[in-house]
Amino acid sequence: MSNKRVLLVLGGGIAAYKCLELIRRLKEHGIAVRCVPTAAARALVSPLALAAVSGEKVYDSLFSLTDEAEMGHIRLSREADLVVVAPATADLLAKMANGLADDLASTLLLATDKPVLVAPAMNPRMWAHPATRRNLERLAADGIAILGPAVGDTACGEVGAGRMVEPHELLAAILARLEPSSRPLEGVRALVTSGPTHEPIDPVRFIANRSSGRQGHAIAEALARAGATVTLVSGPVAIPDPPGVRTVKVETAREMAAACEAALPVDVAVCAAAVADWRPAEVPAAKIKKETGAAPPVLRLVENPDILAGLARHPTQRPRLVVGFAAETGALEAEARTKRAKKDCDWILANDVSRGAVFGADRNRILFLSGEGPAEPWPELSKEEVAARLVERIAAALGRGPS
Ligand code: CTP
Secondary structure: OOEEEEEEEEEOOOOHHHHHHHHHHHHHHHOOOEEEEEEHHHHHOOHHHHHHHHHHOOOOOOOOOHHHEEEEEEHHHOOOOOOEEEEEEEHHHHHHOOEEEEEOHHHHHHHOOOEEEEEEOHHHHHHHHHHHHHHHHHHHHHEEOOOOOOEEEEOOOOHHHHHHHOHHHHHHHHHHOOOOOOOOOOOOOEEEEEEEEEEEOOOOEEEEEOOOHHHHHHHHHHHHOOEEEEEEEEOOOOOOOOOOOOEEEEHHHHHHHHHHHHHHOOOOOEEEEEEOEEEEEOOOOOEEEEOOOOOOHHHHEEEOOHHHHHHHHHOOOOOEEEEEEEEEOOOOHHHHHHHHHHHOOOEEEEEOOOOOOOOOOOOOOEEEEOOOOOOOOOOOOOOOHHHHHHHHHHHHOOOOOOO
């Protein structure tokens, strides 16, 4: 999407700060973002921060002689592929519904000939007010796309509908609008595992690992965006469910294996979860107590089912493509080749975890092993970029995209 451009109009809601994350994510997808904050938005998020994150000049005045000489406000509104209003306050929505144009933001919104997407954010009572309802009806009739708001706690302390949708949901909606035809995996069923597993020791303790689930969740989201029907089986994580994906939440490896089995048949399975290899053999119903003078308890472990190998060797419903990850601390390529053969999977994405900067980190350096020919080192990429690359490869392998 390297030639796409979004014009982002920021209204004066506290959610304006979330737009910094949105801009960063849009830029990761190669989308240029020009920001137009209203006067109220400028009180909440500084134009300097917007300029720094977007890497573009921030436009905020209707009557700026320099801006008009360089880029007239009409041109600014026409040069975008999509106009996004976030947060769309009750005031901005009212202006839009009535065609008011008394500042740069509202003037652009009246002058544009491009599709407009709004993400409302306001107090729940303001959202429910008949005036706002009327304005939204008018905007919908004018062809404006409305995303959200979400239900939950609002900045003003009241609970209800009024929270702006999260940046990743807005991102997904923007990407879908910018490239509605980029759905090469339409009709493809996909299964993704993600996150760690928790293996109980007793009712209050468990064995776990450092997996954040970010890579697996990013893959599920990218597959869904490409049109696949996705089941994400996730261990306990602290990140939100990806939009457009059916997320099944589990705790243990055995629950994860059962949820994966229940999700079959699928065309492609990507096992990104850091499944605990072992679990305590016996789990007492009561908490293990620390008796004075007694020796510490000894944990006897038994092996967990290998979900990746189980899918790759499934007797009746093997997915056409089975993809695994390999977290290694040495001899990356050799270990990844051995793992691929040992688990009978088609591809392995190997990463070196010896430097400790993979679990929970933003970026990932992958060695891609497809079995045919030499391993392919990928450059250091964000986890979203790794997901996008993998989805391209999956589409190509299933005959759905450029090979
Ligand atoms: N995996 C799985 N089920 C398990 C263990 C691992 O599905 N019980 C999957 C992971 O999701 C990953 C791949 O197997 O795709 C490799 O995981 P990794 O931890 O690197 O390998 P292990 O099989 O655990 O081998 P080792 O720890 O000995 O390197």
